[in-house]
Amino acid sequence: MGLCRRRRRSRCSIISGRGRPGWCGWAISATRTPTPTCLFRGARKRRSLSRWRNGWRSATTMLLRRSPEERRPWMPELAEVEVARRNVASWWEGEAAAEVRLLDAKVLKKGSERELEEAMLRPLVAMRRRGKYLWAELEGGWAVMFHFRMTGKISCETTPEPRFARLAWRVDKAGWLTFKDSRRLGHVEVLAPGKLERYDALLRMGKEPHDITVDELRDAASDTRQLKSALLNQGVVAGVGNIAISELFWRLQLPPEVRCGELSQAQWEALVEEMPRYFDEVIERSMADEIAYMNEAGGENIFEVYGRKGEACPRCEEAIERVKVAGRSTYFCPACQPPLSA
Numbered sequence: 001m002g003l004c005r006r007r008r009r010s011r012c013s014i015i016s017g018r019g020r021p022g023w024c025g026w027a028i029s030a031t032r033t034p035t036p037t038c039l040f041r042g043a044r045k046r047r048s049l050s051r052w053r054n055g056w057r058s059a060t061t062m063l064l065r066r067s068p069e070e071r072r073p074w075m076p077e078l079a080e081v082e083v084a085r086r087n088v089a090s091w092w093e094g095e096a097a098a099e100v101r102l103l104d105a106k107v108l109k110k111g112s113e114r115e116l117e118e119a120m121l122r123p124l125v126a127m128r129r130r131g132k133y134l135w136a137e138l139e140g141g142w143a144v145m146f147h148f149r150m151t152g153k154i155s156c157e158t159t160p161e162p163r164f165a166r167l168a169w170r171v172d173k174a175g176w177l178t179f180k181d182s183r184r185l186g187h188v189e190v191l192a193p194g195k196l197e198r199y200d201a202l203l204r205m206g207k208e209p210h211d212i213t214v215d216e217l218r219d220a221a222s223d224t225r226q227l228k229s230a231l232l233n234q235g236v237v238a239g240v241g242n243i244a245i246s247e248l249f250w251r252l253q254l255p256p257e258v259r260c261g262e263l264s265q266a267q268w269e270a271l272v273e274e275m276p277r278y279f280d281e282v283i284e285r286s287m288a289d290e291i292a293y294m295n296e297a298g299g300e301n302i303f304e305v306y307g308r309k310g311e312a313c314p315r316c317e318e319a320i321e322r323v324k325v326a327g328r329s330t331y332f333c334p335a336c337q338p339p340l341s342a
């Protein structure tokens, strides 16, 4: 029984001889790409060159297809990142890691392995979050930024190498804190002293939903723009994502395609008031030792309308519909959220 050539740390004993000799099933399924289904130029040719059967999807993509949301990648929103921040802070705060293991070199996007150790072996000052960004501030001005992307998460384990572990560090009081990522799209960045203050995405980010005022929000959004695309822009307000928008619009009875100029002063005020309340509620409902993404096996839908096309509206029992606005699905109730001009 050999080791998987693609993924050295794989403990998978089933080494496939088909297609990719010496690769384990996990490595094969993780690197398969779906065949194109649209007929863009060259698609026919590519399809015939494809080694996979037409329309075939990897196991991971099949899992995504089962989700109520269309096959779009799932990204963590403010609430999930905040849950992760609180968890990691409770496990790690006030201590230095005793040991760091980089299990997959690809996870480290910025900085070297030596720098990662240099940073993580220092005592943690604080776990911080801004919008959907999460980072650890360590003594001496070092920082480690975690990007979860689609399936990344940090959990507390008894062993350093649970399934999908990519980076692990041991904290005496808690155990092994592990950055896990089944799709290997997330990554970690090490920021040397002084670099956090110059981190571009943080500098460009708007205020948090808990801090923004009505005037600030209205000034940042131009009248002709759809409110949804304004809220999705992290430079306007930080951390508001696609799910939050469906839920907020339903709560405030705003139509999905509403433009910023159509909102009354009272509606702007209601929006600014509802945003922090919504996030506080979702954070409270999502608190668990590990963040659970809705598209994962066993993930549950905790939202009122998001991902509930065809189900009854909790307010009026009309069937929830889905429409694409700003390139992303918005779920809404046609009875509770009629166009404002009607």
Ligand SMILES: [Zn+2]
Pocket: 313, 314, 315, 316, 317, 318, 333, 334, 335, 336, 337
């Ligand atoms: Zn309704």
